[in-house]
Amino acid sequence: MKNKRFFLLLFLTLLLTGCWDSKEPERMLYVNALGVDFKDEQYEVYAQIISFANVAKTELPTTDQPQAEVGYSKGKSLNEAVINLYHSMDQTVFWGHFSYVVISEEAMNNMKFSPVIDSLVRYRETRYQIWVYVTKDSVQDVLLVRPVLNRAITLSNLNDPEAGYSQESYIKPMNFREVIIDMDEPGHEALIPLISIEGNWKSNKEMIDAPVLSGVGVVTPNGFKGYIEGDKARGLQWMTNDTERGQVTFKTNDDSYTTTIIEKMKVNIQPIVESSTIRFDVAVDMEVTLDVVEGKVTADDVEKGVKKEVENQIKATFEEAIKMDVDVYRFSEQLYRKNVNAWKKHQKDGKIELNEDSIRNLTVHISQLKSDRKSFKETIEKE
Known part of the structure; x- marks a missing residue:
């Protein structure tokens, strides 16, 4: 009787699925940020992949290896450009830690802002809390900027803009949720933080570029209206x-x-x-x-x-x-x-x-x- 119970229990364990379809964390690539440009009637996508070996359990990187690398691809639609990027990926890509997106002036002028938002919020792994920026500079250069003192890249002011905003509330950070609300409500306009790259930091070895808030870009469901920059944008905080x-x-x-x-x-x-x-x-x-x-x-x-x-x-x-x-x-x-x-x-x-x-x-x-x-x-x- 005991043997029958044992063999029955052993047989039932064979029916358990366990974690056969799970993916090991070290066998995945993690997207932290995305840059979107638009040239020659095609989307150009830059994906910033980060290494969590330099993030976990410490605020400072633990090795001399790069904290992030940026991949590039292009396509006739944003989704096609992202899928083309997968062709050069070594592992499965996970978007659950996707933190911010930087959109170029060319993409804004070609009315590609709404399609970018729509594509990203529809994907099951992304969230509405993704920060959004616009830039006149190269989106690739923005993604390659490292934090001062080489701190963990997840602590940069683009990943965590609320930290800087609490000290000097010049330009309010905007995420997907807030942008969608502002464009749905009367008068259907949203103010997107404008990022510029400036070499205003220096170490004993090199000049250090940093992303600087320099104004806002004004976007509507029907297009892009331009920028309010520098001191002309100061009134927003009051x-x-x-x-x-x-x-x-x-x-x-x-x-x-x-x-x-x-x-x-x-x-x-x-x-x-x-x-x-x-x-x-x-x-x-x-x-x-x-x-x-x-x-x-x-x-x-x-x-x-x-x-x-x-x-x-x-x-x-x-x-x-x-x-x-x-x-x-x-x-x-x-x-x-x-x-x-x-x-x-x-x-x-x-x-x-x-x-x-x-x-x-x-x-x-x-x-x-x-x-x-x-x-x-x-x-x-x-x-």
Whole structure:
């Protein structure tokens, strides 16, 4: 009887599938980033493959081997280009760790942004949390940039943009989910972070290139509208509650410059219906910290200086966007949510018409001003 039970148990174990179809991690290649270009009526794809041997259990690489290598292929569609890339792959490719995509200016101008998003989010291994960037530089060069101090490539500012955004909220990071929402909501435009490559770091051996946030690219479901760059994009950080920390530098009465830190933003946008036109009252509330005091400066000087500079930056960004027919502060969505009947009456393709006078009132209020000390005097006084 015991022998029968034993043989029955042995027979049943043969029916168990176990892990016969599993793939060993060391026998797979992992895509961390993708670069997409478009030339001569073909997609050009650059895939950044990373080695997790230099990532696991440490923040610093453990060997002198490259952390990443970039493969290249092209095709008449994005999927064809990716499949052609598989022809030169040594192992099975896993997309579950795919972190970000960089899209070239040529691809944007040829209206290839939406097809790229659509292709990538439909694949079962990818997610909606993939970060997205646009660049005027070579997408291959962007993917080949290594982090400063040769830290693990998964800790770069392109893989983890929220870390840098928490210290200086210049350009808000965007992932697939947020881009899709912005293009679906009135006025159907999304602001994609613009990346430039600059050699602004140096070691004792070489210059080190780094990806730098230099503005935003404006994309719609129907095409690409262009860029808002440099200081012209500064107003964006003062018109969103997502801003965690920013800086404002202004000139004082004695011709010296003072830099303040801005925190805890609160923005209120109120649409005002005026017969045949729509205008907006904008109220910006913030906390200001003065870390460095140079020359003679009072609390009133700081408040006036910050308010004037923030107002100027908000207006400069808005005026630059108006030239491009861009609703950069999403006023159309504000009207849609707060007065849908007025929106239905004045909208065209989801957007309302804006001009330089569309901001009726702009008020900047400093709810708290602190210096981290008891006075605004210089630490070391001049004799």
